[in-house]
Amino acid sequence: MTQAPAPPRASRRRSDREIVALALPAFGALVAEPLFVMADSAIVGHLGTAQLAGLGVASVLLTTAVSVFVFLAYATTAAVARRVGAGDLRTAIRQGMDGIWLALLLGVAVTTVVLFSAPVIVDLFGASGTAAPHATAYLRISALGIPAMLIVLAATGILRGLQNTRTPLYVAVAGFVANAVLNAGLVYGAGLGIAGSAWGTVIAQCGMATAYLTVVVRGARRHGASLRPDATGIRACARAGVPLLVRTLSLRAILMIATAVAARLGDVDIAAHQIVLSLWNLLAFALDAIAIAGQAVIGRHLGANDAQGARDACRRMVQWGVGTGIGLGLLVLAARPLLLPLFTSDPAVREAALPVLVVVVVTQPVCGIVFVLDGVLMGAGDGRYLAWAMLLTLAVFAPAALLVPVLGGGLVALWAAMTLMMVVRMLTLWLRSRSGQWIVTGATR
Incomplete structure (x- = not known):
């Protein structure tokens, strides 16, 4: 950084309060994410070693397929925050919607690939003969939730750009609780086994995406931002990512x-x-x-x-x-x-x-x-x-x-x-x- 006089104490205090107000909820939301996998592991683990091994392979593949697109959150945060600083909330939300449409397109593409190639991918990762069927079943079902997962990333970026990290925390906590309850009910109550765990995750992720979209759509209507897909904006979002x-x-x-x-x-x-x-x-x-x-x-x-x-x-x-x-x-x-x-x-x-x-x-x-x-x-x-x-x-x-x-x-x-x-x-x-x-x-x- 170029040298400049240190900001006055009052300014530092304001900066500190802002950092804490944004960082603490963000930390809670970040910690909630890996708890999804932990809850799945705890519930599926009681089904047997083969099921747990299959979940281990499938969850790594699923996490990797989603995490490589984390730019949907990062790039959207930066673009939206700039517009917020410029006082143009309408365009800020409009740019955020471009990120959500890109997330949906990428999600559909990734889901299609995973659905057709799940057995091959599982085999490439060296799953044993007993674990592979469970890994394939979990991966194919949970892949249906990938579009929702990517929408969650893009929508999280919008809210962060709007200086709102509390809503992502609330949605993440609610999603974790719903995921745990659904998994337990579907795996044991409905007797679906590892498939129940996958369906529980898909339903929880779709619920989180719905909650985010509700917040974003309300903001768009409040500020008169268009919700329709814009090819130019989507391409710009992709280039930035x-x-x-x-x-x-x-x-x-x-x-x-x-x-x-x-x-x-x-x-x-x-x-x-x-x-x-x-x-x-x-x-x-x-x-x-x-x-x-x-x-x-x-x-x-x-x-x-x-x-x-x-x-x-x-x-x-x-x-x-x-x-x-x-x-x-x-x-x-x-x-x-x-x-x-x-x-x-x-x-x-x-x-x-x-x-x-x-x-x-x-x-x-x-x-x-x-x-x-x-x-x-x-x-x-x-x-x-x-x-x-x-x-x-x-x-x-x-x-x-x-x-x-x-x-x-x-x-x-x-x-x-x-x-x-x-x-x-x-x-x-x-x-x-x-x-x-x-x-x-x-x-x-």
Whole structure:
């Protein structure tokens, strides 16, 4: 970021209140999402090992198919927030509707592919002969909910851009409760087995999409925004999302490479890696909540032609990211004797995970900077730079990680490569923020 005088204390307090008001509900909504899979696993697990194994394969495939389109939320947030800053709520909601129509089109396309290729995909992921039928059944049914899931992403982006993170929290919590109740009733009450779990998820996701659409449609009617599909707007939304799609795919590749390398190190190491990665992802939710606040706040400042406000907000959110990272690291360090026994009773796995957990603790302040600046640049609509920066990060990480087993390194060495990955991300994002080239004001970038 370019140097500027620090904002006065009263301004910082206002900024802090805004960050907290946006970030806390966002964190709750983010945490609610993985609880869907946890609830499904808890309910299906009592059906048998084959059913649980099938759910494990299918849920990973389903989550991947949806998460690669997370740009529907990110790009929509930035576009809507700019229009909000410019005081044009009508066009803000209209642009958000373009994102929802794009989500519907993508959802129908992905659902069609999954329905016809589910057995092949399940087989490619190495499901056993006993688990494969259950995985295929779950995947085919749950694929019917993919359009709703993508609509939820786009609608969440609209509300975040409108500086509203409370409604997504309420909808996420209601969706989780409905999912759990429906799963229990359909799996056991109706005797549908794993198919009941899939139908419960589809119904819950459709209910969430309906709730979001109700809120968005009301807002559109209030401000006179058209609800009809606009080909030009949909294409523009898709173009804005392509760089963020590249960024997301690069990040997914990094995580897949790390897991593949850990698997080559042995059963104990891959088990420890999965434990640490699960905790790392949980910590990421807290940091990502600040990043979401950053997307909304930065987009609004830039849309209002308030370049200095964007700089000040960026600076303050970086401070929040560092402080939150330090706090989370200290929390994990203090709780580590209690955390590991929650995941495993194997002393060898605990011993392997403990030093890696220390590495994660030390790097949390770096993660805080990365997540916040990632959100700032997304809010600024700087997707092209984010895509190139992530590709560079992948190019640095991949050889470092793949050399770990070749050179006889262990799990700590692999997570040292993960730390290198985060440092590279931090440097690329920090250099961009310092340059000020991300600061492009106006209702559109």
